[in-house]
Amino acid sequence: MPDAGSTAAFSFEPAKASDFERLFDIRLLAMRDSLERIGRFDPERARRRFGDGFRPEHTRLILGGGQLIGCVAFGPHDGAILLEHFYLVPKAQGHGIGAAVLRQLLDEADAAGLAVRLDVLRGSDAKRLYDRHGFVETRSDELDIYMERQPSDV
Numbered sequence: 678m679p680d681a682g683s684t685a686a687f688s689f690e691p692a693k694a695s696d697f698e699r700l701f702d703i704r705l706l707a708m709r710d711s712l713e714r715i716g717r718f719d720p721e722r723a724r725r726r727f728g729d730g731f732r733p734e735h736t737r738l739i740l741g742g743g744q745l746i747g748c749v750a751f752g753p754h755d756g757a758i759l760l761e762h763f764y765l766v767p768k769a770q771g772h773g774i775g776a777a778v779l780r781q782l783l784d785e786a787d788a789a790g791l792a793v794r795l796d797v798l799r800g801s802d803a804k805r806l807y808d809r810h811g812f813v814e815t816r817s818d819e820l821d822i823y824m825e826r827q828p829s830d831v
Contacts, residue, residue, distance in 0.1 A: 685741075685773040692736035692748060700736070700748045700762070701727050707747070707764035711801045717820070730761055739778060741769055751782050757792040757825070763803070775803075779810055787828045796821040 692700065704727050705720060712718035735752025738745055747765035751758060760782065765775055786793045795812070797804045799822055812824040 685777040687746070687774055687778060688740045689737040690740060692733045692738050694733045696733065696736070696738065696748075697728070697731060699745065700731075700738075700764075703745075703747060703764050703766055704762065706766050707770075708798070711798055727762065736762065739765065739774070741774060746774070747778075749778060749782065751785075753791075754794070757794050758786050758789070760793050760795040763795075775806055776810075779806065783810060783826065783829075786826075787830075790828050792828060793826045794824070796823045798822075 701724060705723060708723065709718055712723070730750070732750055732752060736748055736750045739747035739749060746769040747763075749763040750761045753759070763775070763778075769775075783793065793812075794815075795807065797807060799817070799820060804822060804824075807824055807826075810826065811829070812826045814822055815825050816823045
């Protein structure tokens with residue numbers, strides 16, 4: 678993995694419905710610590726939640742060094758773009774890859790003139806990433822914080 682000061686190299690590939698299991702495995706790896714911290718780690722509930730929101734037509738595989746290291750869903754929803762299921766395997770975290778992926782997605786949203794919406798688990802380290810990239814909290818509930826970023830001028 679690149680060091681934090683370098684430009685993180687990654688590429689996207691479109692996901693297929695048949696990628697569900699391997700992307701679900703990445704979700705479990707990426708979310709386990711955060712969910713355990715709040716006493717909510719339950720693989721079956723995680724499977725249902727991922728399955729309910731899995732939209733392969735809007736999901737991208739994230740590759741680093743030719744290997745699958747994560748995924749992200751990024752597609753239209755209610756006049757904005759919904760960013761969800763953004764997971765990196767733990768060994769890929771903390772190297773600037775997540776920020777590089779997010780920057781590319783936000784550039785796409787800005788070019789389209791659309792806001793980006795997401796929700797992040799309370800207590801998740803990912804919230805700092807979203808804060809740094811201009812997302813603001815719009816509401817919250819007992820488990821999640823809902824955030825939005827308005828498009829920037831291109």
